[in-house]
Amino acid sequence: MKVSRRVMGRLLHRRDLLGFAGAAMLSFSCPAAASTRTLRQAAASRGLLYGASCVSRDVAANPAYAELLRRQCGVIVPANALKWAALRPTPTTFDFSGADELFALARAADAKFRGHVLVWHEAMPDWLRQLRDPEEVRSALGAHIAAACGHYRGRMHSWDVVNEAVFPDDGRSDGLRETFWLRRLGPGYIAEAFRLAAAADPSALLCYNDDGLSFGPKAVGQRAAVLRLVERLRGDGVPIHALGIQSHLETGMDFRAAEMRAFLDEVSGLGLSIFISELDVFDGSIRGSVEARDAGVAATLSAYLDVLLAHPATSVVVTWGLSDRYTWLNDTPRGRGRPVRALPYDDALAPKPAWTALEAALAGAPGRAASDH
Numbered sequence: 486m487k488v489s490r491r492v493m494g495r496l497l498h499r500r501d502l503l504g505f506a507g508a509a510m511l512s513f514s515c516p517a518a519a520s521t522r523t524l525r526q527a528a529a530s531r532g533l534l535y536g537a538s539c540v541s542r543d544v545a546a547n548p549a550y551a552e553l554l555r556r557q558c559g560v561i562v563p564a565n566a567l568k569w570a571a572l573r574p575t576p577t578t579f580d581f582s583g584a585d586e587l588f589a590l591a592r593a594a595d596a597k598f599r600g601h602v603l604v605w606h607e608a609m610p611d612w613l614r615q616l617r618d619p620e621e622v623r624s625a626l627g628a629h630i631a632a633a634c635g636h637y638r639g640r641m642h643s644w645d646v647v648n649e650a651v652f653p654d655d656g657r658s659d660g661l662r663e664t665f666w667l668r669r670l671g672p673g674y675i676a677e678a679f680r681l682a683a684a685a686d687p688s689a690l691l692c693y694n695d696d697g698l699s700f701g702p703k704a705v706g707q708r709a710a711v712l713r714l715v716e717r718l719r720g721d722g723v724p725i726h727a728l729g730i731q732s733h734l735e736t737g738m739d740f741r742a743a744e745m746r747a748f749l750d751e752v753s754g755l756g757l758s759i760f761i762s763e764l765d766v767f768d769g770s771i772r773g774s775v776e777a778r779d780a781g782v783a784a785t786l787s788a789y790l791d792v793l794l795a796h797p798a799t800s801v802v803v804t805w806g807l808s809d810r811y812t813w814l815n816d817t818p819r820g821r822g823r824p825v826r827a828l829p830y831d832d833a834l835a836p837k838p839a840w841t842a843l844e845a846a847l848a849g850a851p852g853r854a855a856s857d858h
């Protein structure tokens with residue numbers, strides 16, 4: 486089908502929606518939507534994997550949102566459905582319904598599925614918190630990992646095995662956070678969880694995931710402690726394949742590119758891949774117009790991704806949500822009262838400057854072998 490000059494002009498104007506290749510294809514091809522470049526395609530063109538987290542309730546309530554996830558994402562991550570609080574209503578039962586809905590969404594899109602999360606100190610059901618006896622806790626952990634990893638055995642791209650286990654402020658010499666898991670099982674719980682996950686699903690990539698690594702006065706200490714942890718794990722022969730850097734960014738953040746590069750070098754020197762696992766940008770520092778906030782979010786993404794994606798070990802980018810309508814930041818005290826502009830799409834599912842920045846960063850990244858992730 487031929488596209489009229491006027492329509493073509495308008496489409497070309499909407500450069501935020503189109504890569505050059507997509508724009509060029511429009512002159513010969515059919516519906517604009519079919520040739521519009523997606524984030525998934527931009528990533529794949531460089532051997533990267535892009536996707537987003539989501540919540541089954543939102544997907545079920547909004548078919549247009551589900552369609553957007555299917556089109557834009559090469560990997561889908563359940564934001565909450567695999568956490569103990571959702572998956573484990575009782576000590577003896579598993580409720581995979583929410584996660585399975587999102588697995589079906591991924592399947593329909595021919596996208597990968599990423600598991601979040603097996604061990605975390607939050608989103609724990611009361612019955613679990615009440616366990617005191619280390620042997621009971623150990624056996625609950627073993628049963629949980631065997632069942633969760635077993636359920637998706639051979640079908641999971643990767644699992645966040647342990648999340649946010651490092652918190653130097655707690656004052657321990659090993660930098661570990663004082664949590665239920667640490668108190669009940671001792672510091673060996675981390676290695677134990679990885680070994681259990683590897684046994685239950687030998688084909689999933691196993692990640693340690695953490696926050697506080699990207700910016701701020703505490704990032705230096707956090708990076709050092711995380712590095713010591715993953716070094717120890719690798720040294721002990723624990724099956725760990727990737728570091729997830731959450732990347733909950735903020736406009737106006739003090740981002741130290743050289744320090745970050747050095748950290749990425751150290752992590753990849755241990756043989757680990759790097760996943761940007763929960764990317765979003767809180768725009769609370771900008772009091773101005775929506776345009777100013779969007780520009781700030783886009784600039785923050787560009788500056789950050791330029792550094793992270795230049796590193797050959799970075800293989801996966803996951804945004805924590807896809808549309809501002811469903812970002813978790815709207816539910817936290819930080820975002821309260823003023824909807825945030827954290828993600829690639831706005832409330833009405835229209836792409837924003839954040840989309841353009843993300844697409845450009847993905848498409849402009851040095852190419853790498855797709856098998857790296």
Ligand code: XIL
Nearest residue numbers: 564565601648696731763805813816
């Ligand atoms: C968040 C979810 O997005 C929210 O819906 C939920 O209420 C709280 O948890 N770091 C993590 C994620 O590792 O699991 C968190 O997800 C966001 C911070």
